[in-house]
Amino acid sequence: MSRTAMNPAKAALTKSLRREAGRWLKSAREAAGLTQAELAERMGLRYYTFVSQVENGLGRVPIETQAIWARTLGLDPGPFARTLLRYYEPELHRLLFEDGVDAGDAPLAAQA
Template structure:
């Protein structure tokens, strides 16, 4: 049986989690642990609203899992997201977003000095990587 990319990602996460299907189902909010088996087999789709809990439980990147599911289940929407938002983000872009969010949590966003210097450093790294 051929599995979907989303199902393959989830199956790998389940295998590496060390958790039982019942434990995963409880943490994610599935009533029946058999739902996980159906997702693994590609017989049912992952409800998009369960992806954050599923990703966290399985130690998967939420954005990657969500984008994989949207690309598979809703390719038209995925195309619009890619065109409109420039998705998927590169690792460098994700790093900038994480830095910005961490600064926002601390209520300490100073675009003039520290954040600007961090962005300049990332841009220098990007340029150096392109020249290789």
Template sequence: MNMNQQRLKDAGDIAELRKEAGLWLRDKRETAGLSQRELATKVGFDYYTFISQIEAGRGKVPSERYEAYSVALNLDPREFAITMLRYNDPHTYALIFGEREQSANPDVAALEERLRRLEAMLGA
């Protein structure tokens, strides 16, 4: 595969991951009982349509808003950041966490990471 084909494949993969991230974020927002407008206000976005774009996979949460976004959704900020990294930069995620094939479910990936940390603490 030449470089242009690889870039197109990577771009397609990233677009698909953004759509998955959007669905995950929408699910978390709905679970928190927030409208897009309410979430936008809590996170500090001027326009709720930005939330709509993120949830449709046409944008991503700016990293400087991860903490506010996670708090608004009642999620652990660190786990939220890890999940966003997995969706938005899978290559870096794989380098950091050593996982080339990530779980299709970010909640499972988060649980697996927590289990690894717990095992390390217990010396297992």
């Protein structure tokens, strides 16, 4: 099954949001007083260049490591993950946190 090509406007927005996420992560790292190499070492990453790639918007913090990143930066994992979701998956973030409708409020038949 082939993937559908991404709309150029959506691709530009995704790129922009990744860069914003990277700037946010960089400021959190700097606030924690860590270099990229120190952050990578404390998280058990083999190469600090991954941190650089994420901070430059060329990569994402993997879901399975978001709690580790948060704790290493001295941040609470829940709000950290929500912030990244706002950058990485803005539509999902909107559906989950901004519509004012909680899925738990919907009838079970509508949730299926």
